[in-house]
Amino acid sequence: MLPKQYDPSELETKLFKQWESAGYFSRNAGGHANPEAPPYTIVIPPPNVTGVLHMGHALNNTLQDILTRRARMQGRPTRWIVGTDHAGIATQNKVEQKLAASGKTRFDLGREAFVEECWQWRSEYGSTIIEQLKAMGCSCDYNNEKFTMDASYAAAIRKVFVSWYRAGRIYRGNRIINWCPRCTTALADDEVEHKDEQGSLWHIRYPLLEPVGDIKYLVVATTRPETMLGDTGVAVALDDERYSELLNANAKVCLPLTDRVIPIFADEYVDKNFGTGAVKVTPAHDPNDFEMGKRHNLPEINIFNEHAIINANGGIFAGMERYEARAAILQALEDLGLLEKTDTHDHAVGHCYRCDTTIEPWASEQWFVSMAPLAKPAIKAVRDGRISFNPKRWEKVYFQWMESIRDWCISRQLWWGHRIPVFYCDACGWQDASETDLQKCPSCGSALRQDEDVLDTWFSSQLWPFATASWPADDAQDPLKTYYPTQVLSTARDIIFLWVARMIMSSLYFVDEQIPFRDVIIHPTVLDKHGNIMSKSRGNGIDPLELISDFGADAMRFGLALQVTGAQDMKFDRDKLASSRNFATKIWNAARFVLMNLEDFQPATNDAQNTAVTSSDSVEKNTAVASSDSVEKNTAVASSDSVEKNTAVTSSDSVEKNTTAVFAPVAQTDADRWILSRLAALALELDDESKSFDFGAIARGLYAFFWNEFCDWYIEFAKGQLADASLRRSTQQILVFVLDNALRLLHPFMPFVTEEIWQSIPHGCTSPHLIVAPYPQTCTFAGLHNFNAESGINDVIAIVQALRSTRARYAISPKQSLDVYISLQASEHASKNTYDDASKNLCDCEVRLRSIHEQGFLINKLANCDNVNVTIGGELPGASSVTVVNGMQIAIVLDGLIDFNAEQQRLQKELQKQVDALDKLRRKLSNEGFLAKAASDVIQKSKDDFAELELTVEQIKSQLAGLKVLS
């Protein structure tokens, strides 16, 4: 028996250990996977070794675990590959901080010792985030943890680099790159974050060497005046008359604060309408100026060292930090009377995505990958649908970036990372890339020198899907042959370019033109409750571990999944988890109720079904459902197919073979048939391929079924049925069956609470743990759809609700039982017939009457009535309050209590409402356009609704007439 209180923290650790030690996280799921079934693989976006679990991880890994657990339960050989990223800059920063605490820099240690220190740091702190994933319940393959600096991974990097180098895809060049003066390294374009900042546009007079006519100077406008120290020209627009005289005279400028004379020239780049129409040109510190410099043969004068401190080229400003120099230069210009004016100017300023320092464009020798040829097949792979983004709109973002892709700067001036495998001979000038370390020059025998730089961390991350599958192994055991491509990649939108696109490009290039994954899930970004991005500096982050300890891992997972919709953001507030925590508690208590009523439980054993569940053919069916042609099959199940089976069900009342439960529950009452039918509908809904990544919709479906249908109604019905000796046994079986299947469907979302309960219930399944129990299959539930029972129970529910409502209205104590009369009436025009009987109307009512009569004991129990008298068109007692619903007049006898006035008012109001609705429908049905153009089923539905409304209106009117007589 389960304890009264559900205590997540106590159970989570215990259950996780059970799963882990049973080996369920490995590909064969501890022997429970079907080797014949199609494999299912997800690679985790490797968190940085420096990482600590944040809400983004919590969300992303919840989604991946849901998919992984579902696939595992479907019997597929499933593996969620886990590991960490060495995170060059981030880790180096951490270790440098650690050294700084003891007053040291990395240069004090030297490269080798520093790298050793990084490895040390990794072994000490690198598994923090992995442990945190376990707290979430993530079922990753922890026994095969990967790291982007593993030896095998390094081999993959080498192979990639050398291949591209030989193919001419990787080249070295002097370019303007984004330089972070704090990290002292180059960054790729997409590692720079642009922020709009309010700056100034300074107008500076550049005196001419010799006046031209009256012109003694020209004015340039700049946002970065300090770079003037590196100016080697002034550019004007091609057709700017203001400067044609200067150009004709071949005038030159004396660059202030220096002794340099620089040319004036015209260039297509310059926009004569901006600023003064004259641009100072600094080829070493601006990408556009760099290009202009190339076009006009200007020298490049680098004025900064790697910390953005002015170097010797800056003359008297040498040694100043860049902003210090800016102030000093402006002051000096002011003193010289050369600062004409200062405008405010908003512009985008680049910042380092790692440390937020303002980026300095800087000319330097770097390694680049030429991207355009790689992008082409990657664009095609998405265009032709081999890879799909979810939501689909992200494909557009992908295309836009890929189609205007620029070359990728891959060299970083760091020590922690994969060192660029290029070797140089200083003696003879030999140079080559090599997969192995080279010592001596093959040409002259001199000692070789390896490139000092390391590769961009994303260069290694891009290989993650195949490098973790042992690429470039080429033996028969090659996991790539069996398990590639992977199925799903789930990540945040901010690394679509940095990572996702590059994985696609490199996989297509290196792995036999194979895609790395079929589906890309771009999940929403978790914002705080006010809609702000969560960040350390804002201090508005929420710690997932705190949520787990306060609400339980299940509640956190479910609460997050619940909020995943197509939107790009999700506002998150910890209070939102309360309802998910309550849901976990609800599941727990519902299970307790079931268990409390099983003392004399006997399973309806059926060995044949037991084998069907775990046998291979069930897995095959599963696969079919998950594949593309499943849509058709699914539809078939929902439509004609099921109608036929339905008849069979009503006759035999037993569940078809192949159910996922080990016994076939025998439904005896409409309530039984109803809940089984609802369960079948749920399974069908969850199996909808088009919604397979719509986690919010699936979670809502599970929630609504379990709480609003199973708990609110079926369990309440069951209380009545359990008290009836003839129904007790079957009711127990249905309760266990539905609970069992609901737990299986819920398990991927809420693994802990479902596992704990499942182990306590007599599910009869041979699987030792829910995590490897078969996932319910839609096809096996098809025979459970039962529209008769759904209609019958809908009547019961409507009656109970009407009675409760009246009771509340008259403030009648729940303890006082009611005397109830129900009069059924068939609409003459309605064709709506939820019953199978071929004949309509009166007969319809008879079926209905019988059904209500059969459920009478449930109504008595749920609404506390003495007896429910049902008639077809029978007279209702006068001293009663009547509710009209679904063609039923439900009368509660209220001798002496009835307030005729209030009843009249209430019914008048209700009448008005119904008459309005009726009028609306009448107008619709008399609209020829509607009758001519609307779909026939829509027209039919409108006619049915009209007939029913008409009946309702009549019933209310007659009731009102009766009241008038009485009052």
Added chain:
RNA sequence: GGGCGUUUGGCGCAGCGGGAGCGCGCUUCCUUCACACGGAAGAGGUCACUGGUUCGAACCCAGUAACGCCCACCA
């Protein structure tokens, strides 16, 4: 400058062509033997705005506004 997202009851959101719904909050009642992290009954919205398409629009199209995100070398 270009692209994208959001705008629905007090708050957070779902629905995305034919009945405005969920969770939280709110009101009233109920500690009855699964659950007060609960049960029952209620109140509360002209679905941002303006046009258009349609027999019919919260839903499709165009435009507007507000908020947010991304991309882009305007010095």
